[in-house]
Amino acid sequence: MAKIKLATIWLCGCSGCHMSFLDLDEWLLELAEKVDVVYSPVASDVKEYPEDVDVCLVEGGVANEENLELIRIARERTKFLISFGDCAVTANVPALRNMLGGAEPVLKRCYLELGDANPQLPNFPGIVPELLDRVRPVHELVHVDLFMPGCPPPADRIQATIEPLLRGEKPVMEGREMIKFG
Amino acid sequence: MSVKTLTIDGVDVAIEEGATLLTAAKEAGVHIPTLCHLEGVTDVGACRLCLVEIEGINKLLPACVTEVSEGMKVHTNTETLQEYRRMVVEMLFSEGNHICAVCVVNGNCQLQDAAIEVGMDHTRFPYRFPQRDVDVSHDRFGLDHNRCILCTRCVRVCDEIEGAHVWDVAGRGPASRIISGLAQPWGEVEACTSCGKCVDACPTGSLFRKGSTVAEMEKDRGKVEFLVTAREEHKWTR
Amino acid sequence: MDLTELQEIAEAERQAQKSIRVHCCTSTGCQAANSLGVKKNLEGAVKAADLGDRVQVVGVGCMGFCGRGPLVEIDPQDKLYEEVTPDDAASIIESLNGGTATANEGDLNHPFFARQMRIVRETSGKIDPERIEEYIAAGGYQSLYKVIHDMTPAEVVDQISKSGLRGRGGGGYPTGLKWATMAKMPGEQKYVICNADEGDPGAFMDRSVLESDPHRVLEGMAIAGYAVGATQAFIYVRAEYPLAIDRLQKAIKQAKRLSLLGSQIFGSPFDFKVDIRIGAGAFVCGEETALIASVEGGRGLPRPRPPYPAQSGLWGCPTLINNVETFANIAVIIREGAEWYANIGTEKSKGTKVFALTGKIRNNGLIEVPMGITLREIVEEMGGGVPDGEVKAVQTGGPSGGCIPASLLDTPVDYDSLVTIGSMMGSGGMVVMDETTSMIEVAQFYMEFCRGETCGKCIPCRVGTVQMYQALTKILKGEATMRDIEQLEQLCGMVKDTSLCGLGQTAPNPVMSTLRYFRDEYLVLLQDSPNGKVAVKS
Numbered sequence: 001m002a003k004i005k006l007a008t009i010w011l012c013g014c015s016g017c018h019m020s021f022l023d024l025d026e027w028l029l030e031l032a033e034k035v036d037v038v039y040s041p042v043a044s045d046v047k048e049y050p051e052d053v054d055v056c057l058v059e060g061g062v063a064n065e066e067n068l069e070l071i072r073i074a075r076e077r078t079k080f081l082i083s084f085g086d087c088a089v090t091a092n093v094p095a096l097r098n099m100l101g102g103a104e105p106v107l108k109r110c111y112l113e114l115g116d117a118n119p120q121l122p123n124f125p126g127i128v129p130e131l132l133d134r135v136r137p138v139h140e141l142v143h144v145d146l147f148m149p150g151c152p153p154p155a156d157r158i159q160a161t162i163e164p165l166l167r168g169e170k171p172v173m174e175g176r177e178m179i180k181f182g
Numbered sequence: 183m184s185v186k187t188l189t190i191d192g193v194d195v196a197i198e199e200g201a202t203l204l205t206a207a208k209e210a211g212v213h214i215p216t217l218c219h220l221e222g223v224t225d226v227g228a229c230r231l232c233l234v235e236i237e238g239i240n241k242l243l244p245a246c247v248t249e250v251s252e253g254m255k256v257h258t259n260t261e262t263l264q265e266y267r268r269m270v271v272e273m274l275f276s277e278g279n280h281i282c283a284v285c286v287v288n289g290n291c292q293l294q295d296a297a298i299e300v301g302m303d304h305t306r307f308p309y310r311f312p313q314r315d316v317d318v319s320h321d322r323f324g325l326d327h328n329r330c331i332l333c334t335r336c337v338r339v340c341d342e343i344e345g346a347h348v349w350d351v352a353g354r355g356p357a358s359r360i361i362s363g364l365a366q367p368w369g370e371v372e373a374c375t376s377c378g379k380c381v382d383a384c385p386t387g388s389l390f391r392k393g394s395t396v397a398e399m400e401k402d403r404g405k406v407e408f409l410v411t412a413r414e415e416h417k418w419t420r
Numbered sequence: 421m422d423l424t425e426l427q428e429i430a431e432a433e434r435q436a437q438k439s440i441r442v443h444c445c446t447s448t449g450c451q452a453a454n455s456l457g458v459k460k461n462l463e464g465a466v467k468a469a470d471l472g473d474r475v476q477v478v479g480v481g482c483m484g485f486c487g488r489g490p491l492v493e494i495d496p497q498d499k500l501y502e503e504v505t506p507d508d509a510a511s512i513i514e515s516l517n518g519g520t521a522t523a524n525e526g527d528l529n530h531p532f533f534a535r536q537m538r539i540v541r542e543t544s545g546k547i548d549p550e551r552i553e554e555y556i557a558a559g560g561y562q563s564l565y566k567v568i569h570d571m572t573p574a575e576v577v578d579q580i581s582k583s584g585l586r587g588r589g590g591g592g593y594p595t596g597l598k599w600a601t602m603a604k605m606p607g608e609q610k611y612v613i614c615n616a617d618e619g620d621p622g623a624f625m626d627r628s629v630l631e632s633d634p635h636r637v638l639e640g641m642a643i644a645g646y647a648v649g650a651t652q653a654f655i656y657v658r659a660e661y662p663l664a665i666d667r668l669q670k671a672i673k674q675a676k677r678l679s680l681l682g683s684q685i686f687g688s689p690f691d692f693k694v695d696i697r698i699g700a701g702a703f704v705c706g707e708e709t710a711l712i713a714s715v716e717g718g719r720g721l722p723r724p725r726p727p728y729p730a731q732s733g734l735w736g737c738p739t740l741i742n743n744v745e746t747f748a749n750i751a752v753i754i755r756e757g758a759e760w761y762a763n764i765g766t767e768k769s770k771g772t773k774v775f776a777l778t779g780k781i782r783n784n785g786l787i788e789v790p791m792g793i794t795l796r797e798i799v800e801e802m803g804g805g806v807p808d809g810e811v812k813a814v815q816t817g818g819p820s821g822g823c824i825p826a827s828l829l830d831t832p833v834d835y836d837s838l839v840t841i842g843s844m845m846g847s848g849g850m851v852v853m854d855e856t857t858s859m860i861e862v863a864q865f866y867m868e869f870c871r872g873e874t875c876g877k878c879i880p881c882r883v884g885t886v887q888m889y890q891a892l893t894k895i896l897k898g899e900a901t902m903r904d905i906e907q908l909e910q911l912c913g914m915v916k917d918t919s920l921c922g923l924g925q926t927a928p929n930p931v932m933s934t935l936r937y938f939r940d941e942y943l944v945l946l947q948d949s950p951n952g953k954v955a956v957k958s
Contacts, residue, residue: 182282
C-alpha cells in the first residue's frame with residue numbers, strides 16, 4: 001500500500017504546534033513508516049506545496065497575503081485538511097491585533113509608535129507579504145475537514161487524532177482531552 | 183407542602199411544589215448545562231443553555247426558572263437541544279475576545295468547560311473581534327470586558343448578597359456592557375466594599391484578582407540591596 | 421357626575437356646534453405639512469367672510485389619507501380637500517358661499533374611504549381631540565356609565581369574551597380570556613397598563629388613535645379597570661410621540677375634572693386613576709415584561725414568562741396589559757353589544773383592524789378594515805396599487821413579521837391566515853414593495869433594526885441578530901456560498917426557538933419569509949450559484 005502523503009504548514013502562529021508535534025518523540029518513528037512527509041517547515045526542504053497530498057496539518061491563522069495564498073493552494077491540493085491548534089481554529093493570539101482595527105493601525109502601532117531607534121514602516125513589495133486587515137481562522141477562508149484545538153495541542157492529542165486517520169477512520173473529537181482550547 | 187411528580191429524561195422525580203426544573207433535574211441525577219445560573223442568587227434565564235423540551239409545550243423553556251408541575255415529561259438532552267446549546271456557546275466565543283491560551287482562568291473557566299461539554303471544536307460563526315476595554319483601576323481586582331459574556335452573575339451577587347449594587351448593565355444589544363457605579367472606573371466607586379464576591383461569581387476570566395496575569399509578575403529588585411544596607415549600615419531607607 | 425349631567429354636556433356641546441364645521445387635521449403627519457398654517461388661515465378667512473355664526477373651523481385628529489395631507493373636510497357637505505396650503509384657505513371658505521376652492525378635491529367614494537369600516541376610528545378626524553365635550557357629544561363615556569351602573573364586572577368580561585376581540589398589539593391573544601384571568605386573580609392591588617410603545621418601522625396606528633381620540637382609549641381602560649378590579653392604570657407612551665403625550669395629558673386632566681376618572685366615578689365606589697409613563701426609546705419596551713420593568717423604573721429588560729403579567733406583573737401584582745387599539749374597541753363593543761361585534765370579521769378574527777398602509781403605493785395612510793378582507797383589496801383597490809409597475813411583496817408585522825409575495829395577495833387578513841403564510845398581523849404596519857425592491861436588502865434592513873434594538877440579555881437574540889445581519893451583508897456582497905444560506909437558515913431556526921422574548925423569537929421572520937418566497941434572489945448572488953449565474957454585487 002502506498003504511504004500516506006502528509007504535509008504540515010505553518011501560517012501565522014508561533015510554531016508551538018509544530019514543537020508539540022515533535023514532542024511525539026519515538027512515535028514519530030512509527031509515523032515515519034506509514035507516511036511520507038511531502039511538505040513541512042520542520043521535516044522537509046520542499047519549497048513548493050505538492051499535488052495530491054492526503055493529509056495536511058495547518059498551524060496558524062491567516063494573517064498576510066502569503067498565508068492566504070498558501071492555504072488556498074494547500075486546500076486545492078489536499079484531501080483532508082486539519083486545523084491544527086488554536087491559531088488555526090480561532091486565530092488566537094495573533095488575532096489580538098484585530099482589536100486595533102485594520103492592518104494600517106497595527107503597523108503604525110508596532111513600527112512607528114513603539115519603534116525606538118529609527119521608526120519606519122516595513123515596505124518591500126514582493127518580498128515582505130502585505131498584512132491582511134484581520135487575522136482569521138482557517139475555516140473562515142477555506143473548507144476544513146477536522147479541528148484540533150489546543151495551544152498547543154498536547155502530543156497525546158495529536159497522536160490520538162492522527163492514529164485513527166492512518167487507519168482510515170475519523171477520530172472522535174470530544175471531551176477535555178481532545179477539544180479543550182488553550 | 184404539596185409534592186409534584188414528573189419525569190426527567192425518563193427518571194421519575196418527586197419534588198416539592200415551586201421547585202424549578204433545574205433543581206428537580208439535580209434530584210434526578212440529570213445534568214443540565216448552565217452559565218448564567220448561580221446557586222444562591224436570582225435566576226434570569228438569559229444564557230439559554232438550560233433550555234429543555236417539555237411534552238405538550240411547543241416552546242423550549244429554561245430549566246432554571248420553570249417550575250415543576252404534575253405529570254410533566256421533560257427531555258433535557260435531545261438532538262435539537264444539543265445543537266442549540268453548541269450554537270449558544272459558539273455565539274459567545276464569536277462575540278467577545280476569548281483567547282484561552284493567555285487567559286488568567288485557562289483550565290478553570292466555565293465558558294471553556296461549556297465548550298467542551300457541548301462538543302465545540304470550533305465556532306461556525308465569524309469572530310467579531312470587538313474593541314473592548316480593560317478596567318484595572320481597582321486596587322485588588324480587574325475587569326476585562328473582552329472576556330465578559332454578560333451573564334450578570336456579578337450584578338446579581340453584588341446586589342443580592344453583598345447589597346452594594348456596584349454592578350449593572352449599560353447599553354443595548356451588542357453594545358451592552360457591565361458597568362461599575364455610574365459607569366465610573368471601578369476603583370472610584372465608593373459603594374464597592376472590595377469583597378471580591380463578583381470575582382468569585384464570574385464564570386470566565388473577565389473579573390480577576392490582580393497579580394494573576396503574566397504581565398503583573400513584578401519583582402522587587404531593590405529589596406536585597408535594601409536588606410544589605412539595613413544590616414550593614416543600619417539605614418532603613420530605599 | 422351622573423348620566424343626566426353627561427347628557428347635558430353632550431346636548432350643550434351639540435347646541436354650541438355651528439351648522440358647518442370645517443375640519444382641519446392637526447395630527448403629526450399633517451402638522452408636518454403645515455396644517456396649522458392652513459388652520460390659522462381658515463380661521464382668518466371665516467372671520468374675514470363674517471361667517472362666524474354658522475361656520476366653525478375645528479382642529480381634528482387623523483382622517484386617514486396621510487399621504488395627501490394636510491387634509492380639510494367640510495362637514496356636513498362631505499367634501500374633502502387634499503394637500504391644502506395656507507393659500508387655499510380663503511377659497512375653501514368662499515366655496516361655502518358658492519365659490520370655487522383652489523385645493524384638490526378628494527374622492528370620498530374612492531375605495532380607500534368607501535371600503536373602510538370605522539370602529540376604533542369612528543370619531544377620528546371628526547372631533548377635536550383636545551376637548552372632552554366633543555367626545556361626550558359623540559356618545560363618549562356612556563359605555564363607562566353603562567358598565568358601572570348596569571353591569572357586573574363578570575358581565576363586562578363576558579361581553580368582551582363573546583365579542584371575540586383579540587389583542588391588537590400583534591399577538592392576537594383573546595382579550596376576554598386575558599381579562600377573565602385577571603378578574604380571577606386574588607389580591608388587593610391590580611393594575612391596568614396601556615401599551616402605547618408602538619415601535620415597528622412603518623407603523624403609526626396607535627399614535628394616530630392617541631392623537632385623534634385619546635378619550636376613547638381612556639374610556640376603554642376604565643371599563644377594563646372596572647371589569648378586572650384595578651384602580652390604577654398607566655399608559656406607557658414612547659417619548660417619540662410628543663403630540664400624543666400632550667393630548668393624553670390634556671385628556672386625563674379633563675376627564676378628572678369631570679370625575680370621569682379618579683375617585684367614585686359616576687357616583688359609584690369605583691375609583692380609577694390613569695398616569696402616563698414615557699418610554700426612553702427602546703423598542704424592546706413594547707414587550708410586556710420589559711415594559712413593566714421600565715414602568716417600575718428599572719432597565720427595560722424582558723423576563724421569562726410564565727409567570728404572565730396577569731399572575732405577577734407590575735410590582736408583582738396582577739397586571740392587565742393591552743394595546744391602544746384593543747382598548748379603543750372596548751367602548752364600542754359595550755355600546756353596540758358583543759353580538760354585533762362578533763358579526764364583523766372572520767370566524768376566528770373578529771372586528772376591524774387599523775393598518776398603516778405605506779411604501780410603494782398610491783394611497784398612503786391609515787385604514788380601518790374588517791378582518792377577512794384580502795390583501796389584494798387593501799393594496800390594489802384601497803391603496804390604488806403601486807404607482808409605477810407591479811406589487812412585488814407586502815410586509816406586515818414590522819420586524820416581527822414577514823414579506824408576503826404578490827402571488828399570495830388573495831390571502832384574507834386575519835391572525836391565523838397571516839401566520840400560516842409566515843408573516844403575522846403585528847400591530848398593523850403594512851409596507852408595500854414594488855419590483856425595484858431587493859428583498860434581501862429588506863431583510864437586512866429589518867435585521868439591522870433588530871440588531872440595534874435587542875436588549876442584550878439573552879445570547880441567541882444579542883449575538884444571533886448580529887450574525888444574521890453579517891450573513892445577509894455577506895450574501896449582498898456576493899461573497900457567500902450555499903453553505904452560508906444553510907447556516908443562515910439554521911441560525912434563524914435557533915434564534916426563533918431559543919430567544920427569551922418575542923423580539924428574538926420573531927426577529928428571524930423577515931429573513932425566513934424572504935428565503936421562503938424570494939429564494940431565487942438569494943441564490944443568484946451566491947458564488948456557487950446553482951443557476952450557474954455569476955455572482956453580482958448589489
